[in-house]
Amino acid sequence: MNLKSLLVFFCAIGLFNTSFGQTTENPKVEEQSADYVKIKRVELTEQYTIVYLQFTEHGSSAEPALPRGFKLPPDFKLPPNMGKSSSQIWLDPETRLYKPGEINTKFKLIRAENIPTSDRRTVSKGEKVDFVAYFERLTPGIETFDFYEGRSKQGQQSWNFYGVSVKNPPKKPIKALSKAPVKPKAPIQKPEPPKKEDVIISKTPEPAEEEEMAVIKGTVYDAKTKQPVSAQITYLENGDSLQYRSTSGTYRIGLDSKGKYNFRIGAKGYYGSNLEIAPSDSSGKKNFYEGSVPYAAGQR
Structure with a gap:
């Protein structure tokens, strides 16, 4: 009697855990746009994809640089604002999760906690901010996604994470334990034609078009050794x-699918290279991928 009860109890636990999704601690991220923001955990529930993040404000030194061997008097005080640094953070309400390579498979931001989405929050040097973003639930089976906040603008750095790996196995079909008795079908009755005053004609408004995004990715490498090189890519967008x-x-960069870009690739000790990109010329594909970018041969 005790053994039977114990087995039933364990079965109940197994079914409970399966129905409430998966949690991935410190998920692997292939590439990200800012190293001062990291994803700590991703939790998949029946309703949401919950992303836990942490922002760290590095700032600059709070004390002025002094000549070697020089010391300030014990009673010396810095001016009130000297050495202090701060920045402002927020989460773009248009942030989406995407399935890599499928621009139409996206999951909207529902809400955010401990970070604003309509105004700004000021943070000071050394401060850490833990915040949470709730998205629509990832479709079971999607175990890699892109966290895309948007394209960076002048004076503003977007937080984009590409290739985030999580536990999200596909759903298994549930086998029926027993067949339910078949109810006799009711005789089909022909509906009466609606009266003229009962007919209502409505028109569903067409959804607004969303801005399409193209993605360019590849590798910058030494033209002779074919080894990857730490590099900086500069380009213009809307005058910025x-x-x-x-x-x-x-690199992995989000672009306007209707735009035209001229990339300047530079690295310390190397000649620069230029690359022209027009996502709209990529045979009509919604996603545009550019292969590895070779560097000019030889070092300076």
């Missing part, structure tokens, strides 16, 4: 000069 830095040599 934007920069993308990659310590690993790999």
Whole structure:
């Protein structure tokens, strides 16, 4: 009697855990646009994809640089605002999760906690901010996604994470334990034609078109050794000069699918290279991928 009860109890636990999704601690991220923001955990529930993040404000030194061997008097006090640094953070309400390579498979931001989405929050040097973003539930079976906040603008750095790996196995079909008795079908009755005053004609408004995004990715490498090179990519968008830095040599950048870009690739000790990109010329594909970018041969 005790053994039977114990087995039933364990079965109940197994069914409970399966129905409430998965949790991934410190998920693997292939590439990200800012190293001072990290994803700590991703939790998948029946309703949401919950992303836990942490922002760290590095700032600058709070004390002035002094000549070697020089010391300030014990009673010396810094001016009130000297050495202090701060920045403002927020989460773009248009942030989406995407299935890599499928621009139409996206999951909207529902809400955010401990970070604003309509105004700004000021943070000071050394401060850490833990915040949470709730998205629509990832379709079971999607175990890699892109966290895309938007394209960086002048004076504003977007937080984009590419290739985030999580536990999200596909659903298994549920086998029926027993067949329910078949109810006799009711005789089909022909509906009466609606009266003229009962007919209502309505028109469903067409959804507004969303801005399409193209993605360019690849690798910057030495033309002779074929080894990846730490590089900086500079380009113009809507009159703003934007920069993308990659310590690993790999890059992944979101672009306007209708735009035309001229990329300038530079690295310390190398000649620069230029690359022209027009996502709309990529055979009509919604996603546009560019292969590895070779560097000019030889070092300076």
